[in-house]
Structure formats: structure tokens, C-alpha cells
Amino acid sequence: MDTRREGWLHAGGEVSLSDVHRSIPVKKHASKLRRALAFFGPGYLVAVGYMDPGNWATSLAGGSRFGYTLLVVALVSNIMAIVLQSLCARLAVASGRDLAQACRDAFPRPVALVLWLLAEIAIIATDIAEVIGTAIGLNLIFGIPLEIGVIITALDVFLILYLQRLGFRWLEAFVIVLLGVIAVCFAIQIGLADPDWGDVIRGFAPTIEIVTNPDMLYLALGILGATVMPHNLYLHSAIVQTRAYGETFAERREALRFATIDSTMALMFALLVNASILILAAAAFHTTGRTEIAELGEAHNLLAPLLGIAIAPTLFGVALLCCGINSTVTATLAGQVVMEGFLHIRLAPWLRRLITRGIAIIPAAGVTIFYGDSGTAQLLILTQVVLSLQLSFAVLPLVLFTADRRKMGKLVAPRWLTAFAFLIGIVIAGLNAKLLLDLIV
Template sequence: MDIQAAGKQPDQRSIWYFLGPAFLVSVGYMDPGNWATSIEAGSRYGYDLLWVITLASLVAILMQLLSAKLGIATGRNLAQMIRSEHPGRWGTFLLSSAGLAMVATDLAEFLGVAVALNLLFEIPLVAAIFLTIFDVLLILWLERFGFRWVEMTIFAFVATIGLGYVVELWLVQPEWAEVAKALAVPNDTIMNTTALFIAMGILGATVMPHNLYLHSHQVTTRSSLAGEALQRFYKMMKWDTILALTAAWVVNSAILIMASAAFHEKGLLITDIDEAYHTLGPLLGGAAALTFGIALLASGIASSATGTLAGQIVFESFFKKRPVNILKIRVYIRLATMIPAAVAILLSAKPLSLLVLSQVVLSMQLPFAVIPLVMMTSDPALMGDLVNGYGTKMMAWMASIVIVVLNIWLLGMLFWDGFESMVLH
């Protein structure tokens, strides 16, 4: 839906008109997958992996800026551009890989909703998993009023999560001097096999492939301009992206800080989200546990909705046309991950283990989204005046190389040490 008011050009509007797409995307950076990896990292290693969140967040800001730039310059999203630029088998492989990422994403999102419903209302976990299918109806209903309503609703969820962690940090009272150092200074903890596995989970949970597809699509709900107006449009989207993902960085860091201060410093290793919830009560009081549960529910609902939107974008581009029945498509996307997860839970798999594993799958898929994105945004024929400059190009390729190298390193460790030594129990 076009939300532009009649008679006004977007280049004459204030920044408030442009804010929204990145905040819709940002909820994916504070989803239950982030909770799983950050809780595990904090309870196992204290503040030692905080710098990984900072590094991953910087990479995420860079990649989301490229995603927004692609949508602004071309008027098409990343999935559409992949289909256009790679119409053969390579494009099919890339979009199939994106589909796998959507499955892993959706697994994390709706497991978070199910766990929160189980903790807050004592709904059996398997039943709660099947209840999550109804959140696809939320976005369908909101879309009737335009994407601005979708964005503002997601922003309200983001504000709920942020407020929840302001309360949590006030309750746990962390050592802020140690926190400040750990946020910026790398250490050798990552050389540990399990720490690397968790770090890769943090990377996968922070730089998320589905967000690259979603962001490039959301900017097209504003407008497609030319000349100076196009440059200003991108400048406004920069502010949107930086503000939204800085907020996500603060929340992700807060989750790890809370886990470190509440659990690690007391010698407690938390191996599941429900264990974190039930442990917070005795340690910090019922308010801490309730706040944790409400924030988890907000995180799960919001990120699940945006994950399903991203899945729809990839699905539509894969088949080169818009499906007639969007509700049916979204339900199919959800069922593709819901049923395997329900089976895994029935077989006694722990939600936290499934969440962390899903984030590692996301991390392994990242190169197949990031490399085409960098290549296309560096092509003057596609991007025009918004083509990547030399500095941006160098940073983007360096980030891509780091992602690829870390994935190869992780695969080597999986092969050498065996998967069982790295999966969290």
C-alpha cells in the first residue's frame, strides 16, 4: 500500500516519514534465537563473548545498509534481483538456500512464542507450538491498513522487549566497567570449540539472511526516486537502519549481560530457556521472571511475523509470480517448520539446543545471501549513483570473507571433534 500523502514528494518529508523499515527488520535481531545464544554465552563464559555481539552488530548494520540500498536503487527486493540476475540453476540454488534459512529462522521464532506461552500460561509445549500458527493472521489483518501499521505494531513489540531488559539490568546490577571492556576488546575464549559454536550462533542470530531479503523489500513500500531525491532517500534509510540496529545491539548485549550477572557469577550453567525463567524467580524475584517471560513472548510474536513475511518474499520470487492465496502460503511456511519441531520436542529435544542449532544453520547460509548482495550493490549498471564506493566495497568483502572463513572453521571443527562435542546439552 502506498502511504505517501497526495501532493507531497518523499524528498520533502521529515525523517519520521522514512523511519520504519529497519525497525521492522530489527526485531529479527532480538528474536528468541538471539536469546538462546546470548543466554548460553553469558551463563557459560560470562562477559567474554560480548565483543562478538558488537562485531556481529557492526557487520549487520553494513549488510542491512547494502540491502536497503539495493531496494532503493532498483525498486526490487534481493530475492527478485537474484532471480533476475541469475535465472538458471545458480539462482535456483541461492533461493533454495534462502528457503532453508527461512525454515531455520521460523524454527527459532515460533519456538520462542511456544516456550513463552508455556512459561507464562502453563500451556503444554507441543500444544503451544501449534497455537503459534495464528500469529500469521496478525500480519494479514494489519496489512489491510498498510505497511505503516505493521511497522508501528512491530515497533511496539521492540519497545516492550527493550523496556523488559532495562528492568532486568536494573535488577541484576552488572559490573559496568567489565561490561564496557568486554563489549570492545576481543579475547581468546573463542578458540574453545564450544565457544566458537556459540559465537557462530551469535553471528547467525545477529546477521540474519531473512532480514536482508525483508529490508530490501520494505524500503520499496516508501518510494523509488531519482537523482538528488534518491540520495536523500538513502540518507534517511541510513538513519533508520543505524538507529534500529543500535537498539538491537543494546538488547542483545543486555541479554548476555543479564545471563552473566544472574547466572555465571553465581556458578550456574543455564541449558534451557525455561530453566532461565525458573531460576530468575528465586534469584531476583517474581518480577524478574515475569518480565523475562513477557519480553520473550513479545520477541517471539514479532519476529515470527516478520520471519513469515520474509519467507513469503522468497517464495514469491522463487516461483516468479505472486501467489493468489497469501494466507495459504504463510500457513504452509509455518507448517514446514512447526511439525519437525513438534516431533523433536516430543522426542525430548531441548528448545534451547534447537534454537542454537537453528542459528548455526543460519550462519552457514549467510554467504549465499551476503555474497550476491555485495556483488549486485557493487555493480554500477544496477545501482547507478548508489553503487558501493571503494571503502564500502572493501568493508563488505572483508565482512563476507570473515563469514566464509568462520563457517569453514566451524565445519572443520564439526568434522574433527564430532558434532556431539559442540551441541549444547
């Protein structure tokens, strides 16, 4: 038995995502650059979750209502994400487990079941955001009614199955190409919006008003929930193990270093996209007095007259559709990881996808039919706050596992990193408590 099985209550022997586990070779005698490039990809699948349609809604609402003030929240959230995702890679490489397997192996079954349920709620909240975002993207580009677009999103399972059949590298390439399209679309729109870059830079400075203003705190937590997403912690700890990096301490240490570099670079790219959404909203809407923009469709319709060019709304719609499709791919993988890891139940990817998408379609379709665009905007923001409330239940186990030398061996997290991650967990829990108190009062 693998010596890394020590220190756990249970000793599960299954591997994470068995159909693609260690399927991408890391050649021992290749140059360091080629070995590093072998780890290029998983970070970008994780980064997708940090720029999904739910993030768009919170960033649009935050930028239009409060200008550039909440840019600091996007920055701090991204720093938190970099730290936590590095711990996910460390857990995977050191223990050979993903976070869901680790929770099942380390905790009594009732505790593991509660954590599984919370993880599933987070994935459903993510899926609701993707359903709505993709449907709005289809509506903006092709004029498809939202109600029909919501139903069409169920067909994305066939795209995912096709990409998985080609190989995991093809899945990563597909995601990265769409990320490139999103980046180009926003670069053009930011150029057209011509923001005040002095105000943009000042927006990255912290202000106490974010905590003392309940409305601002609600949106700040929405941005936090949309940035540091619970399902990404489970996903990253699984897809790192698609690389065949070897078993010696030197090989695993190198794998951890390259995986951390990959996720850090990808998350910095995600920060640029997230900041671009908020900057676009602040420059196009807040400065013109339109401070209540939260609906993606409304933002799309206003971009042409405000920016003075007809292509701006099309770029917005294309980027939104790409975000929705990309997020669908990663949420499907995360759902597979969570179900297999916590429950040791394997479902065919198409069946797992149809179940989660079916659960997400019901509230999304209901809100779309009865409340229209305004309802979908509120639902999008609510899903991101739900994600933020679920986050502590994924962060705390992750920090505890990676700080335990019995479980991690020589790759145990250094004390400063554990302390920093623990502080992040406390901040997240404290802000969530403050939000709940404000909502109750």
C-alpha cells in the first residue's frame, strides 16, 4: 500500500478521475521547460470558475453601483484563491488524494456526508449561474428566447463527452482557446470605454466602507464567492493528478512547484478578466449615472449607445457565451470529483451531467419565465453569495489536511503558509457571519 495512506481514518485505494488519472506523461529526461509545460493546463480549468457568469453579475452590479471601489475585493479574492489553489495542488501531489477523497478518509461518515451535501449545493449554485449566463449569451447573439436557451444548455453534455473522448489535453486546449476569446473581447471593450486609469489604480486600495456598508458588503461577498469557489478546490486537487509525475520525493516536489506556477499564472489571468468586467461597468455605467445595472441583457443593450460602436454588444455576448460554456466543462468535472470522492459512486459523465443540470434548470427556468431579466440578475448574485457561505466548509478541511505532517509527509505546508491560509478562512467566515447578521437585522 502507498506509504502516503498513513494518518487517515480510512484507507481508500481508488484514484481520482480514474479515466484520465496519470494520462499525461511528464518525461523525466526532458528539459526543465518541457517538464514545466507538461503541467500547463489544469490551472486554466480552475481559472474558468473565477470568471463564470455569476461573477459577471456581481462585477457588473458592483462596478455600476460603486464605481471602481470594489476592485480591491477582486484583488484580495484573487490572492486568497492563489493561496488556496496552491494548497489543493500540495494535497494532491503529497497524499495522492483529491479534497473529496481526503474528507471521506479523514472524517467520520456523518461529517463527510454533510460536507458532500454542502459541496453539491455549491455545484448546483454554480450550475444555475452557468445555465442563466449561457442562455443570456444565446439570446444576445442569436435572439433565442431565454426560456428556450435554458433548455438548450442541457445539450452541452454532448460537447463535454466528445472532448473527454479525444483526451484531457483536448479539453484543456478547448478551455484555453475560449479564454483567449474572452480576453480579446474585453481588451477591445475596455479600450472603447476609455476608463480613468487613475481612478482604476485607486480602486485597488482598501477602504473601510466595504465592511460598514451592508449593500457594498453583500456585493463584495458575491465577488468573493464568485472568485474563490468551493468546487474549484475539489476540482484542482483532482486534475493535478492527470500528470504522470512519478513517485519519488524529488519528482513530487518538482510537480508541486510546476503545478503551483501553472495555477498562479492562470489566476492572474483570471484577475485581469474579472477586473475588466468591473472596470467596464464602472466606466460605461457608473460614470454616466446608471448605477443600478445588474442584468447582463441590460448591460449588453446599453453598451452600443454608451461606447458609440455597434460591435461592443456583440463582443459582450460572445465573451459571455464563452464563459458559460467554459464554466459548464469545469463544473461537470467538479461534480464527478465530488460524487466519486465523497460517496465512492461512479456515474457515467452524461448521467451525472444531466442530473446536476436538471436540478439547476428548474429554478433557472422558473425565475426566467416569471421574472425575466431582472429576476435572473438577482438569482445570479444570490448564487454567488451562496457559494461564499459554503466556502468555509471546503477551506477548513483543506488547511487542516495540508498542515498535518502525518498525512503530507515531507511536502507538508510550511507554517507561514498554513497561518496565512487559516487567516483567509477566518476572514471568509467572519464576513459571512457579518452578512447573515445584516440580512437578519
